[in-house]
Amino acid sequence: MHPILSSLRRLAIYLLAWLLIGLLLSVGLGLSGGGNWLTAVIFFVPLSLVFALITQSAWYVCRIFPLVRGRAWTVGTAQILSAVFASGIWVAAAGGWARTLDVVGVGAAGAALYTTQRPLLFVVGALLFWLVSVFFYLLIAFDASKDAERENVELSLLAREAELRALRAQIDPHFIFNSLHSISSLTATDAAAARRMCLLLADFLRETLRLGGNDQIPLSEELALADRFLAIEQVRLGDRLRITRETDAGAAGCLVPPLLLQPLVENAVNHGIAQLVDGGTIRMAATRTGSTLTITLENPCDPERARTRGVGLGLELLRKRLTNQYGATDAVYAQEREGEFRVEIRIPAVIGVPA
Amino acid sequence: MTSSEEPALRVIVVDDEELARALLRELLGAHPDIEIIAECGNGFEAVKAVTDKKPDLVLLDVQMPKLDGFDVLELIGTDVPVIFVTAYDQYAIKAFQVHAVDYLLKPFGAERLAEALARARTRIGAREALPAKALVSDARTTRAPLERILIRDRADVHVIPVAKIDYIESQDDYVQLKVGDRQLLKEQTLAELEQLLDPGRFVRIHRRYLLNVARLARIEQAVTESRVAILQDGTELPISRSGYAKLREIL
Numbered sequence: 001m002h003p004i005l006s007s008l009r010r011l012a013i014y015l016l017a018w019l020l021i022g023l024l025l026s027v028g029l030g031l032s033g034g035g036n037w038l039t040a041v042i043f044f045v046p047l048s049l050v051f052a053l054i055t056q057s058a059w060y061v062c063r064i065f066p067l068v069r070g071r072a073w074t075v076g077t078a079q080i081l082s083a084v085f086a087s088g089i090w091v092a093a094a095g096g097w098a099r100t101l102d103v104v105g106v107g108a109a110g111a112a113l114y115t116t117q118r119p120l121l122f123v124v125g126a127l128l129f130w131l132v133s134v135f136f137y138l139l140i141a142f143d144a145s146k147d148a149e150r151e152n153v154e155l156s157l158l159a160r161e162a163e164l165r166a167l168r169a170q171i172d173p174h175f176i177f178n179s180l181h182s183i184s185s186l187t188a189t190d191a192a193a194a195r196r197m198c199l200l201l202a203d204f205l206r207e208t209l210r211l212g213g214n215d216q217i218p219l220s221e222e223l224a225l226a227d228r229f230l231a232i233e234q235v236r237l238g239d240r241l242r243i244t245r246e247t248d249a250g251a252a253g254c255l256v257p258p259l260l261l262q263p264l265v266e267n268a269v270n271h272g273i274a275q276l277v278d279g280g281t282i283r284m285a286a287t288r289t290g291s292t293l294t295i296t297l298e299n300p301c302d303p304e305r306a307r308t309r310g311v312g313l314g315l316e317l318l319r320k321r322l323t324n325q326y327g328a329t330d331a332v333y334a335q336e337r338e339g340e341f342r343v344e345i346r347i348p349a350v351i352g353v354p355a
Numbered sequence: 356m357t358s359s360e361e362p363a364l365r366v367i368v369v370d371d372e373e374l375a376r377a378l379l380r381e382l383l384g385a386h387p388d389i390e391i392i393a394e395c396g397n398g399f400e401a402v403k404a405v406t407d408k409k410p411d412l413v414l415l416d417v418q419m420p421k422l423d424g425f426d427v428l429e430l431i432g433t434d435v436p437v438i439f440v441t442a443y444d445q446y447a448i449k450a451f452q453v454h455a456v457d458y459l460l461k462p463f464g465a466e467r468l469a470e471a472l473a474r475a476r477t478r479i480g481a482r483e484a485l486p487a488k489a490l491v492s493d494a495r496t497t498r499a500p501l502e503r504i505l506i507r508d509r510a511d512v513h514v515i516p517v518a519k520i521d522y523i524e525s526q527d528d529y530v531q532l533k534v535g536d537r538q539l540l541k542e543q544t545l546a547e548l549e550q551l552l553d554p555g556r557f558v559r560i561h562r563r564y565l566l567n568v569a570r571l572a573r574i575e576q577a578v579t580e581s582r583v584a585i586l587q588d589g590t591e592l593p594i595s596r597s598g599y600a601k602l603r604e605i606l
Contacts, residue, residue: 177442181461185378238373275420277397302420304516
């Protein structure tokens with residue numbers, strides 16, 4: 001969108017400014033060139049209004065050749081050529097206008113003015129063209145800074161929303177409904193087991209709330225939370241769900257965003273183990289190599305399972321979260337191959353005491 | 356609530372979780388007029404048990420491996436009333452579309468179960484069975500294109516991923532699926548199945564044939580005006596004029 005031609009109001013203001021320029025030209029060039037007031041105004045005011053429209057082309061020059069560091073020569077050349085071209089057209093138009101005035105008989109003085117002031121007219125035209133260019137460059141810079149500001153606000157809003165949604169998505173309410181159903185069943189057959197399950201569930205929920213409030217927690221705490229979740233699911237799924245875990249000592253102390261693993265273990269249970277008649281083993285591993293913490297989670301899955309529920313959502317949210325936090329877009333790598341699902345998370349290994 | 360003169364309801368309980376089955380066993384135990392004739396841990400067992408034992412009512416979990424509750428219902432048809440049992444409420448609308456008797460949300464108690472059983476008795480008393488075909492198409496219209504086709508062969512169930520199908524041939528009220536060396540019959544018309552499959556992958560090349568486009572090797576001109584599709588395994592299928600137009604659109 002052209003910033004001036006697209007709005008009648010702006011165009012009117014702009015033309016008014018050029019009317020002023022036209023009057024100045026009448027004084028500067030007309031009177032000094034030996035003309036009288038009237039002929040100078042009749043000659044220069046319409047001409048400057050025409051040039052006002054011609055110089056609007058500077059907008060496109062400014063858009064095509066933005067002020068970028070290292071491109072000064074290109075921009076300069078483009079501006080010089082455009083100014084020469086625009087001013088050339090203007091001077092030609094001035095010639096035409098002078099002849100028209102001559103023929104109509106309004107004043108032979110116009111033609112005289114044109115002949116004497118032609119070189120000066122050309123220079124003034126080029127300068128005016130550049131003035132308009134500068135104006136457009138300022139406008140572009142102003143818009144860009146406004147856009148950047150809005151984008152920043154939008155980004156931080158998005159980040160906060162993603163964070164909130166991620167937190168909310170961490171605990172699937174159906175997990176709680178299913179657990180309560182299991183407890184309800186156990187109360188008649190195994191009261192002690194029902195009580196154990198109640199305590200497990202309460203522990204898990206309390207820890208989720210506590211850890212979720214922190215920015216960073218040690219990986220060991222995150223893994224302990226995943227253990228609690230899986231212990232509850234083991235009550236529900238029985239011996240179909242098996243778990244192995246390997247954590248090297250260097251990895252356990254690394255700081256991670258809270259509830260990082262929760263959507264992953266939930267996926268592994270719901271879309272992996274629970275979809276297999278004979279169940280399978282969830283394998284978790286965490287290692288630290290140099291400055292990178294690598295966490296992997298593997299589980300068997302049925303390649304022919306019906307994919308109706310939102311499988312990718314948890315992964316997608318996690319990806320966004322880690323991108324927000326570490327700026328790396330490749331922190332999460334997931335793949336499914338021949339009935340094995342594998343997720344790998346690579347984040348910077350940071351050791352410290354959480355605030 | 357129930358009188359002793361009524362005949363006992365013969366019920367099959369289907370859930371992949373032992374604890375959930377145990378709870379139903381316990382709660383149903385309070386109803387003297389209910390007899391659990393089978394417990395199944397997955398959909399295959401459920402289809403087999405329903406076929407062999409002809410129950411009066413099935414209590415059916417939705418989330419199960421391989422075949423979910425809706426798959427099982429599609430395979431057993433409406434001959435048997437079904438009460439769905441699940442922790443997820445998002446399937447409720449679909450459950451009513453397939454004319455389930457009731458929809459129990461986990462966790463539920465004795466009262467809610469009794470209510471569902473009473474509803475089942477009313478349904479059985481009214482004998483309002485629905486034709487299986489209407490049921491399947493009702494349930495499917497809201498779904499994405501089929502990814503797999505379920506075929507019931509007496510008590511056995513075959514799950515065929517659509518990518519493995521070479522072509523499907525119409526046989527009156529049945530369709531015959533050609534899957535590698537196997538030929539499988541399913542009670543459904545070719546037109547119905549065509550609607551359920553992805554039109555970008557399966558093309559009705561002839562009144563009697565629905566072709567998996569991925570299997571097409573080339574098209575040959577036979578006698579005037581008629582064409583033949585040659586599949587990768589050398590099978591030849593006739594192509595009608597409108598079938599040829601559809602094929603050209605996709606290729």
